[in-house]
Amino acid sequence: MEEKEAEQAEFEEGSWKKPLKAILALALVIILIITLVPYYSIKVNPEPEKIPALYEVIPLNLEVQGTKFQINNTYDMRLLVDPDDGRIKYTANRIVTRACENSDGNRLCYAKAIYYFMRDKFNYVADPLGVEFVEPPIEALASGGGDCESGSIVMASLMEAVGIDAQLVFVHGHAYVRIWVEEAPKRYKNDNWIYLDWTCDECGFGEIPWENWVKEQWAVEVP
Template sequence: MIESKTITFKKIKEKLSIKKPWDSIIILALNILIAIPVFIILHQNLIDPEWPFHIDRILIFIALIVVIQVILRLLKTVIIICIFFYLIALIYGTLFGGYGFKAVFEDYQAMIYTMSADPNPQDIIISKLLPFPNKSEIIDAVEYDNPKVRNFALSATTKFFKEVKGYHEQRKMIQCFAVFKAIRDKWNYVNDPKGREYIAYASESLQHFSGDCDDHAILMSACIRAIGGTPRIIHTGGHLYPEMLVGNKADLEMANYLIKEVLFIDESKGKEIHYHIDERGQIWLNLDYTARYPGGPFMSEEILGALTFN
């Protein structure tokens, strides 16, 4: 009885085994297929020591390849089963909106692009932040629930970037970029009345798309929040400008790729992406009217206050 089971097991093992040299070729291909998504996950979640030439990431990838290669060699007699379950997992993710083939490809593109063209971080030192000037008036002016503001924001999302396919997880980000473009393309800078700080409501600025920096920041913040984004206004002393919450490092990588390779190719060509990192590690992208693309250069590096609209 035991001998019969042993013979049966050997037959099954032989059927599942792959002959040389195909076993080495398939193991190498499977190694790469497994290593890429695993490396992306590690890359997005491990602290970046900012070594030159991303040597830390290169070493992690090499170590990952070696470990996976050893494991696959040990399991080569059942490699067909490994391939089957791996493909089933990716196919399931692709069909039902999980982590599938397309998600792996998009994340890999964004990661590689950002590693080869670093954005330009600017850290906020929270201890230096001062009380925000005209805070109550600005909060009232950011009337994101005003129907006119909401309708304009909606029209922007249908006018710009609607034809961009894929990137379902970044839909809100892309729509916020559409709002930026709609306002940026129309904005006309006009000074306040002499000797007076005039704070225009968002719905008021929609009439002529004109005003000074605080009027632009108010309108941009209201429209971003009207479609589900999280904006904030930065105070630098003589200037106010809006920023939008991007998220974590992985979200920044995707934003960087979308801006420079999909949405604002000409405007951002050869330029860096500028952002701030708050005390919780969240990343905020510059949306100033002086920038031709989201994440354009800051007009002023000094930060005296921040007003967030959650």
């Protein structure tokens, strides 16, 4: 009799221990998911922590000559992209280090930081009607604004300065940039390139206005 009671007690003890173990295992899995998924999603698709103002990133006492070029051939605009200018490199480094302080050098975070900086901190200023002036990128940065071509030259220069391959893209009457970041999620890409239009206030990273998709476009590799 006592032996049967002992067996019954052991059975009852085992019957509640099994679901308890399952519950504990499930709780552990949930904790791991909550902990690891945000970590890896940040690594794969990081966002800049903050976008610095223009005055925070350009060199102090920056002197410019007020140089402007009148260029009618879009292909020649590539020659103004200048990531090797020490002042451009300084500005690019300041943008990404302030915006992506905890990204461990993530290039996607760098690309987003530069795009948001251009979109939100660099002013669009149109050229006189019928005249196309383009200035060197450091001069455009010093003035704080420029037209679509000037800003695209600035953005391409900043991207190249931090090791991101950039090209100038032209459609009739407009210019923007595309960049190559292989590790970026596919949702940002079109034909493996990420298209960026800094003049579009409502465009997120990897978005350009729909009307530009339906126009004939051509891309120009920068030196």
